[in-house]
Amino acid sequence: MSGTEPVSPIPGIIGARPPGHHWAGEPVLPVSPFGQVRMPGVAPVGVRPEPPADGMNPADDVALHQIQRLLGDSLSLAGGPGDVAVRLRAALVQAQPALFARLPGGAGWQVEQLAQALTWLVQNLDQPPQLVAACGRLGAVLAECGVLPQQLQLAGAALAEAMRAGLGANGWRQDFDEAWRSTWDHAYEWIAHAMASGAYRPVAWTAVVVGHERRRDDLAVLRLRPYLPMPYRPGQFARIEVSELPGVWRPYSLCGDPRRDNIVELHVRAKGEAGVSGALVYRTQVGDTVRLGPAEGDMGLPGSGRDLLMIAGDTGIAPLKALLSELAATGDRRSAVLFWGARNLAELYDIEDVAAIAGACRRATVVPVISEGDADQYASGLVTDAVAEYGEWSEHEVYLAGPPSMLAATSAALRGLGVAPDRIHHDFPE
Template sequence: MDIAAMRASFAKAAATGDEAPLYFYSHLFLSHPETRAMFPVSMAHQRDRFFHALGEVVSHVDDLEGLVPILKQLGYDHRKFGTLPAHYPAVLPSLLATLEHFDDEWDEHRARTWTEAYGLVASVMIQGAEESADHPATWRAEVVAHERRSVDVAVLRVRPEVPVDYLAGQSLSLEIDRRPRLWRYYSPANAPRDDGTLDVHVKARPGGPVSTALVRSVEVGDLMRLGPPLGDLTLGEGSDRDLLLVAGGMGLAPLEALVDQVRRQGPARRVDLFVGARTEDQLYDRAALDALQQACPWLSVRYAVSDDGLSDLEQGDVGDVVLRHGPWLSREVFVAGPAPMVEQTVHGLLQHGVPRERLRSEVFAPSRPGPSAEGKVTE
């Protein structure tokens, strides 16, 4: 497999922005019209998803040991769309046609390389789907509480008909009846409960059809479907180190779930949670966090604001504030939030001396396709 050639041809297609995915889906729907029903009516938020996922594969293709579990998870996740093994061959001709169209150096060698790579990806994803056949493809769930925390943030409590087996810190995709076939990923803000309920934190994004509906239109009693859990922003088996958790924006939800896991399952440990925002009024879950800190003597919660000179809270980017309160060399570290915040915080902690193997991070950003090696979508 010529990895350099793969990356070169993919880079040319990716550089065209929306043109390559538009070409791909047009080719796919013309050649296999039966696949159109698997996608939303409007493709505006969908077109970049396949190419983003493909980019993840290309960037990690030289690490098959790490890539295989991701592909198996994707295969399981794709069951929610009704994807069958017979659907995978339909994608390859459209993929090759798209790459050839945007690559002036396309030749038989690159075609063979991509055919081999796609065959591997498809076989592993099919294997993941088959291995998960005993688990549900989706879970039906009901909204049992809906609380607006601000103009654009809401916290929903949902109850699946059958409890979802997930780990604190993982994410679940959801589809609401008001927005069919538009799946978006959210991390429950709690560890699994006996009653199976999940708390979902949602921020309405400009132009975001799902997040806007979840915040402003969805009501108690509404139904949704949940997809299988994904992601590895989780406490490892046997983990007992003290924790450093750094959150920005909606990245707070999975870190709250980790706190909840420690509170209800142990083992006992020190947990320091830093929450960053531009302004104090964006700290939407502050009251709940303050109450949790009062109830848990092992938990310390600190807030940082980067653009609010009138606030009495600590000033500065949350990553810089974290370093002021170090050292953190003995901690297991989790960072979640917007890309610039995650990148700055991770870089600072590594420079600070935190071992890379004890630092996990995940980007929460609008218009991303889901949890992967790099990040997850919040709209």
């Protein structure tokens, strides 16, 4: 949606204060003998104040704390951050329907993020450097999501209306309205500036680890929650940095359901305790933070209606699990068959989750293939042989993920089965 398309109007704010009238409980600012309103701590006209020790104007400090108090009081009176966030999102969806469609997560998760943002804003308003920096980071990630500055212009009016609706016509005050609108005006300028300059600097997301499971001695499944919305498509990967190795970034597939929430799942296998993989598997705990770069890679579900063949090796199950999640979330009617090749049963570390997601799809089948030892109820042998025996694949779109040697051998086998090279999709190993 372009910024020039008409939008639904945000209802106006009622109950403006008559000139000279003070609302009950409103602080009355002192007036100088010359009839000028004087902020506390500000010297009268003609008197040169002593410079503050920290270089800041005390009047600015007083004004910020007064606005902060107005924001906090009105947010509490309007029902709290959660209730206000519900009304704010509803007003913005009505005014800019395409806005939240560009952001990851469902309505519930987006409301939660808005509530956290309102709380953070009130708590940090008296720290301008932090406020400017946070707005800059938010603007950069919104630009990555495809949000346009024009789509945010009505957010101030929507925010004031969300507050007023919680207080009712008789509870809303003009100073509340002015505090929220002026705060948003400043925030919008910082956000819009970052959105415009985002193309000239790299964007990274800080994420907290909310889950860490060792599925094997050398393998862990991590769940990360970025503090800010992170856009990605199922099948893509991102580079990860851990705090103990600053400046070292390693790529990992992003497994998750971006339509539902902003949780990113990583499947990490470590060859040893060193490096980023070793840190993620052996030394990362819930509550730690990592940094993620922008999503990369072109592997994603095609727009065509062709059925799908997926073949995974080792942790290559992660991006293909994400593609299955997309099929389930959208109710896609295409058939999908996922072969997961493993040396032994222990390497099927995520089979329960994968099978559950396949069961939620309209037409999906998971075929584990064990190449060594006891296969139990699963197929045995090489995964390429199992694929050849299962059916005919020349009309399918094929997706591969796994170690480089597996990608090369499987691609060659598929071409031998009559699958055109342009229908075989995988990211190129680094």
